[in-house]
Amino acid sequence: MREFILVLTGGVGGAKLCLGLQRVLASDGLQIAVNTGDDFEHLGLRISPDIDTTVYTLSGMSNAELGWGRAGETWTFMDVLRTLGGATWFRLGDGDLALHVERTRRLQNGERLSEITADVAARWGLRTRIFPMSDDAVRTVVSTSDGEMEFQDYFVRHRCEPVISALRFEGAEQAHISPNLYAALLSPELSGIVIAPSNPYLSIDPILSLPQMRELVGARAVPCIAVTPIIGDAAVKGPTAKIMRELGIQPSPLGVVEHYGGLIDGFVLDSRDQLLAGKMDLHVEACDTLMSSLEDRERVANSALKLLGNIKSARRGNNPGR
């Protein structure tokens, strides 16, 4: 029996913490449930951006220069597609395309996204289990000043520029969580849940919008913590602060803690915001949460693990009989 941590994550920002955790945890010590609300059909292909980012990052294949996609990528497909008048607003590298084509083929063949993802991770030698939040279609739809739009439309084509008034996760109410996520949440070896520093609204809420997810995380015996995606009043990456403002929420770590409400027992705060710790009614651990280097990723991972440990110790202290 080997304990493991379950991480709920979106794409790039969350994957950094996942890589840190993979590096400091023992083999098999990490399982990752990934947002699929951003998944979409493009050029007839099924694209799962957050799964791919997570897989590329944890397998050491990610493109450090671009901040997304594969290292050593070529772009011939895109160059020729342009001459054909095809849609080029979503950039697909030649190597990246292999994953989309093969996944699409296997899905059309009746395989589940979770099976395919597990197989890809195994073929690429990952020692961390990565699974989609669900094998069913859940699609993030954004209500904006320019009307409703699909996530990638908002995120990539419109570069997050339209003002958001609401978000919904189409299909979430009917979707089941993936078998691997279900098994992870019910496993006696699960030792803690970490919400990655991904965008709470765009990346984490789709996962939490699944009815089984709220129920099982709510009924958990283990601590659940979140790592801040906000430093001061700014997002470390992406449009988190902008969206908070548009939704009428003051961008601040306090807003994030409030957003996750009763779901989390602890919060990893940035050292720069340490003064806010007193205003938070939960366990707090502070560290420099900016993750540029591998050491940074390991530091934040260690802070998250320390916080989980502190919460467990505190519980043992409160319940000496257990």
Added chain:
Amino acid sequence: MREFILVLTGGVGGAKLCLGLQRVLASDGLQIAVNTGDDFEHLGLRISPDIDTTVYTLSGMSNAELGWGRAGETWTFMDVLRTLGGATWFRLGDGDLALHVERTRRLQNGERLSEITADVAARWGLRTRIFPMSDDAVRTVVSTSDGEMEFQDYFVRHRCEPVISALRFEGAEQAHISPNLYAALLSPELSGIVIAPSNPYLSIDPILSLPQMRELVGARAVPCIAVTPIIGDAAVKGPTAKIMRELGIQPSPLGVVEHYGGLIDGFVLDSRDQLLAGKMDLHVEACDTLMSSLEDRERVANSALKLLGNIKSARRGNNPGR
């Protein structure tokens, strides 16, 4: 009103003659109906090898070193697909893939193959009209010593090694010829039909297997000629001679003439086989039919055009009133 030649062709060998004709004919002087019996679904993509070869060749994009595919191609997709355990027996370059992905998307969107092909040719600046023989599915199925197999299975995966006992063209009886081919055959500007030096059994017979095709070519007012795919007892390229032997036919230009039967009025023979001309009961023109250089392609094209001209002159001679 501008006269044009209609060519019936398969892939690489036929495309060489098409390029020669494009170079010696006036703009708009050439229209090409391409075999689609080799088309197949692979990795969830619709691939039309003979159309693609023709388009690449006539647009100057073809890969001279490989003898197929695009010049300046990269292979990252294939390299990554291999690591995913995907099917790599049919090699797809990164740039080539753009055509397959975009065509598949447009077909799924309800467009016809002939529309898509015309649009691709226009975008790539082709001045020759290229169309599929049919927008309906016709699939060449090969009966071999190893059982029945689909064309690409036989041709690429099994490298034409199994012994052929029969060929059939699934769907041909129900298939309509493409609108462009129909218009070409009925056009008053059509001045002649040329059967390219493609494999008669694998590349030309699928076209001739379409009921409308036999009917309209049979009822034509203009001459129809073929260019030999055989020199001596060997094919210039590919398995033509091997297949003839397996089907119990002596590999020879005479066998090809006999195969096309009453359909052709003339035959371009290789100079090396000039002695056979006397045994052929049709108009014959001899030239060196090996096409290595651009000049070779133009020479064979000019021989084909000369033969068409000779047949017309002879007819005028026989019917002085016209």
